[in-house]
Amino acid sequence: MRINKFLAAAGVASRRECDKLISEGKVAVNGKTAFLGLEVGLDDEVSVNGNKVVLKKNEYYILNKPKGYICSVSDEKGRKTVMDLMPQGVGRIYPVGRLDYDSEGLLIMTTDGELAQKLTHPSNEVPKTYLVKIEGVLTEADLNPIRSGVEIDGYMTKKCKAHIVETNKAYTKIHITLTEGKNREIRKMFAVIGKEVTLLKRIKIGEITLRGLDRGAYRKLSPQEVAYLNSL
Numbered sequence: 001m002r003i004n005k006f007l008a009a010a011g012v013a014s015r016r017e018c019d020k021l022i023s024e025g026k027v028a029v030n031g032k033t034a035f036l037g038l039e040v041g042l043d044d045e046v047s048v049n050g051n052k053v054v055l056k057k058n059e060y061y062i063l064n065k066p067k068g069y070i071c072s073v074s075d076e077k078g079r080k081t082v083m084d085l086m087p088q089g090v091g092r093i094y095p096v097g098r099l100d101y102d103s104e105g106l107l108i109m110t111t112d113g114e115l116a117q118k119l120t121h122p123s124n125e126v127p128k129t130y131l132v133k134i135e136g137v138l139t140e141a142d143l144n145p146i147r148s149g150v151e152i153d154g155y156m157t158k159k160c161k162a163h164i165v166e167t168n169k170a171y172t173k174i175h176i177t178l179t180e181g182k183n184r185e186i187r188k189m190f191a192v193i194g195k196e197v198t199l200l201k202r203i204k205i206g207e208i209t210l211r212g213l214d215r216g217a218y219r220k221l222s223p224q225e226v227a228y229l230n231s232l
Helices: 003-009 015-023 113-120 141-148 185-192 223-231
Strands: 027-029 046-048 051-053 060-065 104-110 128-135 161-167 171-178 197-205 218-220
Touching: 003 015, 003 027, 003 046, 003 113, 015 027, 060 223, 104 113, 113 223, 128 185, 141 161, 141 185, 171 185, 171 197, 185 197
Parallel strands: 104 197
Antiparallel strands: 027 046, 046 051, 060 104, 060 218, 128 171, 128 197, 161 171
């Protein structure tokens, strides 16, 4: 494992910040000053400013994010973040991907940067399913443009799966599964067909679901669930 990755995995700082510490000569491996790109093993002794660094076991949580929280570890405007919902002392944990302020639902929280990259990089096409609610009646035919791809912000959205799960004169609920996730994409997709989203909730990542988790509640992912996410 490269030294910057080791330090980031141990919770010292972000990988970029770790590169800076290494460049400044503040990192040592087995008593010798480390250099960028150095490979280290679990038996090597690593220190920063003379303090020993121990590689910690990664943490994995699933959170049912409510509306009104920012998907960030901090917010310069002083708004509530998803970190306010997690236990104190949980370590250098962060959200995987984003749900906007007005959206809710399934959010993975982890210290595992590699898994976070795997789940969010568009090339991996990890399926994410959302419950969407709009006012009024919508038909399956109305969803065809969204399924085929619509133009928003100068790009065409990828083909996706979408079907109606409930409808009446007051509202329609839809399940939509995407393999990409751009900023406010679902809201913009429905705006193209003249519909405003009144509820947006992520309910699945792959086959991982909220499993009855209350709003604002969290639980640890099982080893089997972590293995499954790594297999996607």
